[in-house]
Amino acid sequence: MRLLPPLLVACLSISMLRAEEQPFLYPQGDSFTRDLADARLKGLALTDYHIHIRGGMTLEKAALRQERSGIGSAVLENFGREWPLSDNAKLKDFIDAHSRPLPNGQRLPVGIQVNDRDWFTRIDPAQFKRLDFILADTMILGVTAEGKPRRLWLPDVTIADPEAWMLAYLAHNLRVLDEPISILANPTYLPPCIAHLHDQLWTEARMRQVIAKAVANGVALEIQAGSDFPKPAFLKLAKSMGARFAFGSNNFDDTAKDLARWFQAIALLDLKPANLATPKLAALPVAAPAPPPLAPCAAD
């Protein structure tokens, strides 16, 4: 008997589960079916570019979700010093494991989410070239009292002077957008302690700077299923300035997220296919040439 390839076996065994045992598939409710049909009528090909392989999510489940829904699946994992892909060997193993062809011969796009701001100087260029996209957010800035990168979403984050912090945060946003990334996730994110100041801190002038940099560098702006950011004002401004959008879910387990926020954005912005990005890999910066050796000092 010919042995079946392992991925096909995994897909077959997952697809034989009963519906209630498949939380990684979208529930086929009326509103989901209608919203998806409306998006198709507009010619929109939707892809989720923010599917983490964590919390029970797997390549096989992402592939089956794509097959059943028609919404594309692209998978990724975090690359950085204190993250699952903490070095190039782990990155290689991740790409090897997730770029395998599916039983239908296709493969899902494979990316990474980058968390250190010097990631592009540390990544092996040979592994970088094998990726389909790079996703980054702006949610780590500064250091904690212990000297660790400060994760802005944690509940103990406090900010004494929001206006002063915002200036540093805007500069951080622009710096991230200058990295060779494909997608900016969660644009205009704010930590919970100052989220209520959103409209005051994210002035139109600041939003314009972020959007202009994304447009200039060909970085797609994410519309994330489970996030309060970005707000409609940013989305409308971004569309008017020619930005392109990518969809994401940012899962923590294998349960499919409610995509209502995607469909609300599609309706609000009247998105057309040309407004959606097909995220591509940017080029790594060329390493600066080594400085010439110092000339010996002339004795005098």
Ligand SMILES: [Zn+2]
């Ligand atoms: Zn993520």
